[in-house]
Amino acid sequence: MAERISEAEHAVMEVLWEEQPLTAAEVAERASPERGWSVHTVKTLLSRLLAKGAIAHEADGRRFLYRPAIEREAYVGRESEKLVDKLFGGRVTPLIAHLAERRSLSPEDIAELEALLKELKP
Amino acid sequence: MAERISEAEHAVMEVLWEEQPLTAAEVAERASPERGWSVHTVKTLLSRLLAKGAIAHEADGRRFLYRPAIEREAYVGRESEKLVDKLFGGRVTPLIAHLAERRSLSPEDIAELEALLKELKP
DNA sequence: GCCAAACGATGACACCTGTAATCGTAATAA
DNA sequence: TTATTACGATTACAGGTGTCATCGTTTGGC
Structure with a gap:
């Protein structure tokens, strides 16, 4: 599996x-x-x-x-982690930085991310 | 190449x-x-x-x-994009959401991301 | 000058992947 | 009831990948 x-x-x-x-x-x-x-x-x-x-x-x-027999959630989670580990030493920020540079994030993207971050904060 | x-x-x-x-x-x-x-x-x-x-x-x-003969920057950028396209239809936010869920982002991660977002805003 | 060590080039080989075709059998249509 | 069709199972096969070994040649040490 x-x-x-x-x-x-x-x-x-x-x-x-x-x-x-x-x-x-x-x-x-x-x-x-x-x-x-x-x-x-x-x-x-x-x-x-x-x-x-x-x-x-x-x-x-x-x-x-x-x-x-496996959930998509689990699969994409694993794959994402593998990429972050392989290419960015497990750090998420540089990944985002790269993506932001290559395909500029829309204002909506940014708003979404901000909302997500707010949620994540204790 | x-x-x-x-x-x-x-x-x-x-x-x-x-x-x-x-x-x-x-x-x-x-x-x-x-x-x-x-x-x-x-x-x-x-x-x-x-x-x-x-x-x-x-x-x-x-x-x-x-x-x-190729730069790491270019390579990791391409690979990251491929993953986002393949698994998230090109949307960055769900990727981050997944990563955040699977390996809880540290307060430093969150701070970094916030700083990054601030920079990205016009 | 000769021999061993070090190189690149080439070959090897099993397993994975993409992309089918064929075989044997069960069901369905006539 | 027989011929055809629809399935799954099995087989195929070329190209990529991981992992080395061997060959032929150069060169550095003695």
Whole structure:
């Protein structure tokens, strides 16, 4: 469950986080517009995610219904932490500084962040 | 130069960003404590980084001196953006919210962020 | 001048990833 | 009841990645 999820696998996870449970065909349908995958490809990705324990399936007649076995919240939290650790020694501020520089934050962004900070203060 | 840099390659880049230029042996020396790499491994990684254009080398007698060809700033900026785009639809605030939740921000972190926001405001 | 050490270049190899196709079987349509 | 279709399971295969070893050559020590 702490297994690494690849780029393509992540795209499948996003589909399932969006709507759930889904059959393999449905996942393919929803994922294909952007990725142009064959249904075979999607099935392979689903198998790998199953093996990693990132999703679960239950039988529905002859086919399976798939659903996420890990929460998106947990996943994005872990990934964010990994990036901050890897690139910024665990410090959040330089991350924000970088993002602010590269894509200027809108006044709304800034207001949001200020509100968030206010909440975080004791 | 916009080539993907792998995990192991990134570790080599960090060594070179820290100190530069270095010979292959020196890179291995500095990288090995944490990774336990053989010098062969490091040389392979250097070759691949060269091929990708992420580093450059100049002859120093019979060996090479390696140095980064891309700036750390640019790299971490790109990587941060990729994460924000992939996981948060490009929005910074939810990223911070996640990080704040998972590893509580210290009062210093919060102060830093506040200072940063103040600077960003017109 | 010769031998060992040191280099870069090249090769190796297993595992992961992206992207399918094929196989065997079960269900469905006719 | 048989032919087709729809599934999951299995197999495939090239390119990337992590991790080294070997080859051929240069050079520094003696």
